Amino acid sequence: MTLFSTGTDYEALAAHFRPLFARIAAGAAEREHTRTLLHDAIQMLKAAGLGTVRLPREKGGWGASLPQLFQLLTELAEADANLPQALRAHFAFVEDRLNQPDSPQRDRWFRRFLDGELVGSGWTETGSVRIGDVLTRVTPGEQGWTLQGEKFYSTGALYADWIDVFARRSDNQRDVIVLVSTHQPAVTREDDWDGFGQRLTGSGTTRFADAQVEPDHVYDFTTRFRYQTAFYQHVLLATLAGIGRAIARDGAAGVAARERIYSHSNAGASRQDAQVLQVIGEITSHAFAVEATVLRATHSLQSAYEAHLSDDDGALQAINDRAEAEAGQAQVIASELVPRAATALFNALGASDTRAGKALDRHWRNARTVASHNPVIYKARDIGDWKVNGKSPTGIWQIGRGGADR
Template structure:
């Protein structure tokens, strides 16, 4: 397929027939769901399952149809990630870095380099993520370096929380370029000896996301794949949060699926219950109904929160700076509002499901606790208390939200 990067009107991903696209992947989601409990129990990374998605073109669903992708809008991407998250909530989070880099390339000016990336996405190549520094690093500092080595460029440094990188063909690395000190994104191939990823993430949830440590030792990077961070797509923080919303909502859907099955199949009843079978007990039905309502609300909130980011994406090419600025503010605020709401809804749902079962519901063989553990772990990545403050500051004072934030040692320490 030949791509064009002319100066004509931009080709954008504004949406597609969702059911037609989703139907391609649902059989794969079903296969993924079949082994989810065993992978959780054994902490077995989903290499094979990621490969299924790559082969089916899942990583290119946001690429415009004209370039060989599916052309989904951002709300549709979130909807699809929720379905994947219901099968296994580790997988949408493992692909978070990939879809963020895709989004950045969608926002990039038309060029031969952008077309090359589109071809790679359509061919099934995927990205991981390597942004967070480890060690005694102060807020705002970047230890990982991109520097000259003869006629080429290399990356040196160590990153943690490198979610999805262990499955990836490329890694999106946040680094500082020597000697000018510019912050950049380096797209580094994993198919070289200078890149090593270790699955040493020890959280109690989301155990198979492929998070952990990645070490770069004179890892080669092509100059054309070193991108000034200042050009990064403006709604990136909102986008990263949207993937976590989809992941959380997917965990909620999985919890509803499992509790409904457990109640339907349960044969033991309590003498002080309300029916001769648990499935007919009106109080148990009430519990499941409440879980279903919270999951429904979480789904709807996650998809709705993505609409502002879609507007920001389209405004990027609209030529109206004020409209684009307003759209990016809305994207950040809606993703934060969504985080506040979805977190509360799903954590409550994944706790309340145990009210419909006896002590046997806590059996390790069922692993029903994994839904709460996974949702709680996802909710801890971006501290919700700060997002609540940011939303409040906007509502009261119209204080513009931050678009980029970091973690590290405070200046007073």
């Protein structure tokens, strides 16, 4: 039986999580200021069942559609922008399982998700690795499979029970996805991510020293769900949209509470100053435009999900191309407007609002860091090539050292 997650009552879904999001938001500035990792927030989200939002209702989940998932992640990002990105690999692996045939193995994963188990990321290798090379190897053996290698940008790995690892089989050189348990000494995770933004996403180094892997947890990469690149991008888009909402929220609250004014201001209080109100209006409008654009793009992603069982490859390609292109268009808009709003925020406030304890600078730092993923200049080029020449946007891509002839 084919089960689809096509939607639920969004207000009921959001009402379940909003009190938790409010608790998370209340401590966001302090966590940023002290660089306190998100273990407590993650545990609360696990207990509340956030990781099961996309599971079909018949399997114990909420049955949320992709637009509803990303709307919810936008609300979570408004509370703390680190959290949706930290959970990015989890939702992607859930999505991959949703695209696979119903089976006892898939049900085992669903039960793990219902028990609160989370998946982190382990795809990127740094250093002198060339584009196309994969140094992380998984090796079959009589006593089971073993994983050897090192990953960086291991987003969410510090909080995860499993890590979704991109590796190469040592026997036949095929690229695979390996799900490896973090609850073994052969897996070490380091909190060494030192980016200026998204500092609490748990995106550091992960090492595998002959880590044990169940044979059933090795998946050929060619079976991965087709719209994965757009899906990963949508998590970042929801994060940017949530940052935009947080900027508008903090700007409005800061102006409403501000008592000090400048001698050459336009009113006796900032909340009555027409120029200050204009700044807040523009910031709020930018946040609104980004959220509307991101939500619009999620519908083509839902279409790609609902079409994944089709045997019409031409139609599938067209649907997935549109999902990728619309994600790219939303990225162009969000990457421009959210950092701009984060900078403009301080035009409505004062020098006292730059104090480290308020951590308002986190909005720009987080937005700029998220916007630096999957370079937007190449997305814009892809969109133009798709619109003018009908060329499919770039789907699967890699990063590494290029040759002198490139």
